[in-house]
Amino acid sequence: MSAEEKNEDPSPPSSYFIGKREDIVKVKRVTKFINGRDVLVLYHNGTFHAMDMRCYHSGGPLQNGDIEEFSGKLCIVCPWHKYKITLLEGEGLYQAVDPSQKVLKPKWASKGIKQRVHLQTQNTTPYDSKSRLPVDVVSVSHSKHVSAFSNFST
Numbered sequence: 496m497s498a499e500e501k502n503e504d505p506s507p508p509s510s511y512f513i514g515k516r517e518d519i520v521k522v523k524r525v526t527k528f529i530n531g532r533d534v535l536v537l538y539h540n541g542t543f544h545a546m547d548m549r550c551y552h553s554g555g556p557l558q559n560g561d562i563e564e565f566s567g568k569l570c571i572v573c574p575w576h577k578y579k580i581t582l583l584e585g586e587g588l589y590q591a592v593d594p595s596q597k598v599l600k601p602k603w604a605s606k607g608i609k610q611r612v613h614l615q616t617q618n619t620t621p622y623d624s625k626s627r628l629p630v631d632v633v634s635v636s637h638s639k640h641v642s643a644f645s646n647f648s649t
């Protein structure tokens with residue numbers, strides 16, 4: 496008899512229950528305190544995203560941020576100082592200008608990975624090794640639960 500048949504959680508021990516999938520889809524945003532970190536899980540345009548709830552800049556409440564697209568990337572806009580953070584990577588975006596140019600034309604640029612993100616693990620591969628952040632991922636189970644799998648060691 497499998498773990499599911501025994502009505503046990505088949506997730507590995509490092510998973511954390513966030514909520515029922517359909518509940519998160521309905522409310523769109525959920526926050527949960529996990530191992531000393533506030534984690535935001537949000538559902539947008541058919542996809543789950545998750546990241547630390549507190550903005551990397553100064554702790555702003557990202558659960559209250561608008562979601563907008565900049566330079567082709569979906570971002571959450573921190574309500575405190577309007578920093579743009581990509582949902583997928585936690586990358587900080589800003590508008591840069593080249594002062595050597597006569598006509599200043601702002602272009603979107605990256606500050607690099609700034610915000611700790613937690614991603615779905617349906618593909619089983621943790622997302623980003625370039626960020627040098629601990630690899631944190633959120634898993635959406637095939638049934639009805641959303642769980643966060645995380646390395647919360649730092």
Ligand code: FES
Binds near residue numbers: 552553554555575
């Ligand atoms: Fe988020 Fe400043 S706290 S932009």
